[in-house]
Amino acid sequence: MDKSKLYELICSYNDEMLELWKNMVNIDSGPDAHEGVKKVSDIVAEFLRNIGFLTRTINFPNAGNMLVAEYGDMTKPFVIITGHMDTVFNKGAASTRAFKIEDGKAYGPGVLDMKGGITIALFVLKALLSMNYRKHPIKIILAGDEEIGHSCSTAPQEFIKEGTGAFAAFNMETGFPDNGLVVERKGMYQFMLEVFGRGAHVGNAPKNGRNAIKEIASKLLDIEALTDWDKGNTFNVGVIEGGTVCNSVAAYAKIICDLRFVDSSYLPDVKAALQKIVEKQYVEGTKTVLTSIVEFSAMKRLDTTMELFALVKRTAQEEGFRPVTAKAVGGASDSAYLTNIGIPTVCAMGVIGEHNHTVEEFAIVDTMLERAKLLAAVLVNV
Template sequence: MEDIRKQIAVYIDGHRDAMIDFWRQLVQIESGSANKAGVDAVAHRVQEELDTIGAYTEIHEMKRAGNMLVSALNEDVPEAPVLLLGHMDTVFPDGTVAARPFTLRDGKAYGPGVLDMKGGVTIAVFAMKALKEAGWAKRPVRLVLAGDEEVGHCDSDCDQQIMEQARGAVAAFNCESGRLGNEVVVQRKGALTYRMDVTGIAAHAGNEPEKGRSAILEMAHKVIAIQNLTDWQQGTTYNVGVISGGTVANAVPDTASILIDVRYLKKEYVLNIEAKLQDVAHTTYVNGTKTSLTQLSCCIPMERMAGTDGLLAKVQEAYASFGMPRPSGIIVGGGSDSAYTVAAGVPTICAMGVEGSRHHSPEEYASVELLYARAKALAYVVTMV
C-alpha cells in the first residue's frame, strides 16, 4: 500500500501542469445546464483524456439534456466496483466564459464552474490516471458524470441511471465541490419544491372593495403559516422564496402564487410535509377564496447509512497519509446526486472535489494546491476499499 501511495503522489506531482491545462479546457467550455452542446463537448473532452489510459467509456445520449458519461478502468476485474461521481453542467448562462475566463491568481482559480464542479471532474479523471500509472487493478473504478445535475435531471432519467450504475458498488465518492474548513459531506438534506395558488374575487378597490376577496390577503396568512411549519429539531425547513399576485394597486387582487422550498433529512418525512402543506392550503382565512397546491420537484436526501462512518474513516486515513488534516464529516442542506448512490445501497462520501467558495456566483473560486492534494487522497482511498 505504501508503494501505491508513493506512486500516486509522484504521478500527481509530475502532472500538475497537465491538470491545470485540463481544468482550464473544461472551464473554457460553456456548459450551463441549458447548453446541451456545451455539456456534450465536456463529455467528449473527458472521454478523450480517459482514452489515453485505455478506459472503456460510454456516452449515454439524452434528447433534451446534456449527455451522461460512464467510464470504467479495470472493467473486466470480477470484483465490486468503486464509483466516482460528478456532473458536467454549470449554473452559468452562455457568454459567462467570455466575460470571466479561467484565471489563476494568488493560488486560486477563477471562472464559471471552476469549483462546481469542473475542478472535481479534473480530480476524478487524474485520480483514475494515477491509479492506472501505479498499476492498481484490484477492482473496477467507474466514473459517472451527469449532464444535468444542476437542474435536478428534470429532462432526463439520469437519476435512475446513476442508481443502476451504483448498484453493487463497494463505495462511492462524489467529487462535488469541496468545502472550506477541511470537510467532506456524509449526509445531505432532500429538497421539495411546491407552488401554491390562491384564487379570489376581483373588485374595484375604491368603488366596491367589499365585493372583492383578496387572494393576496389570503396568501399573506398562508405564508406565515407555512414559515411556522419549520421544525429546527427535526431539521425540516420551509421557505417561501417567491411571491406574486394582483395586477394594479386599485384592484382587489383575484390571484396570488408562491413557490415553497422544503429541506428534509429523511425520505419518510415527505408524506407528513405534504400533509402539513395541504392543511395550510385547505384552511381558509378570507371567505370566498380557493387554494391549490402543486408539487414541482423532489430531490431525495442523501441519508447516512451503515458503512458511512467506516468509509469516512478511510477518507480521513488517506488524507492523513499525505500530511493533510483529517477531514470532518458534516451534514448540509444542499442536495446532490449522492442521494441516488445511497438509495442504491452504496456507502457514499460527498464533496471530495477541490475546495473553494462562492459557488454559483461571479466570485466562485477554487484552491489550486488542494486540487493536487485532493486528487492524491481520492486515488489512494480508492485502493483502501
C-alpha cells in the first residue's frame, strides 16, 4: 500500500475527525450515564457499518454496553483494536465543560481518555478500507464501563471470548507526552474493611466499649506492612472513617484500600494474607468484614508484546515519525484481559495529552493526525 497516499487521505479527514471527536466528548458517558454510552456506541457503530464492518452490542442491565465490530473473515487470525467509550465524569460534565480547542489543546470530559483514541481508530480504518486494505480481519472491541473496573458487568469475560483468535492488539488508550507506548500495566484490587465494635459512654462505662477505631488502626498498619516493593505489590489505605464523638467509644470504623500488583498470580497469596488480618482480633469483641469493591487484572509484559512493540518502533523509524519507547505504568486498562490470554498488546496508542480523570484533562490536537498515521502504518506492516 502506498503509505504517502494513505497519510494524505488521513489528513484530508482532519475536519471530520475534529467534528466526530467533539460530538462524542459532548455526550455524557460517565458511570451514571449508560444511555450516553449507548449514544456514543450508536455513533461509532454507524460509522463502522458505513465502512463495511458488521456490528453488535453486548448489553448489561447495570452497566454501559460494549460494542463489537468485525471486518473480514473472522475464522482467520485477526487484529484487535480496543478501548472504552465511558468516562469518569458524571452527568452534567459535557454541558459545563463542552469540547473546545484553545492554543492547540482540546478540552472536555473524556477528550483524552479516550474519545480521541476512538476517533483515530475510526478514521484510520476508513482510510485503510477505502484503499482496499485486505491484509487481516479486524475486530473492534469497545467497553462501556472500563472506568469503574467492570464492577457491574461481565466485560472481562467478553474480552476473553471476543479476543480469542487474535494475533495482535492495539489499545487506543490515552497517549503519553513522552511518546511512550505501554507494554505492561499494574493490576488493581480495591477493598473495604469495616469493623463493628460496641459503643459505650467513656465516663460511665468505658469498660463496656469495644473500640472499632483501635481495631482498625492496628489492622491498617498490618495491611500497609504487606507492601512488597520487590514484587511490586503496593498497598494504600486511602480512606478512613469511624466514630462519632470523642466521649463515646467508637462502635464503627472503616478503611478503603487500594492494592496495585505487577503480576496477577500474586493475588491469591495477598488475599490470603488479607484474610488473616481480617480474622485477627486486637480488640476482643469486635468483628471485621472485608468487602471487595473492584478488581482489575494486571497487563503482563509478554515477549510477544515486545516483538509487536518492536514492529511499531521500527515502523515509526522507517516513516520518520517521532521515536516511540516502551513503558510500564501503574494504571490499569482492558489490555490486561488480552495479555491474560496471550495476545500481544500495545497500549496507549491514542491521542496524547495529560491530566486524565481530572477537569484539567487535555489532548494535544496535532497528535490526532500523528497517532493516526502511526496506527495506519503499523496496521499495514503487522
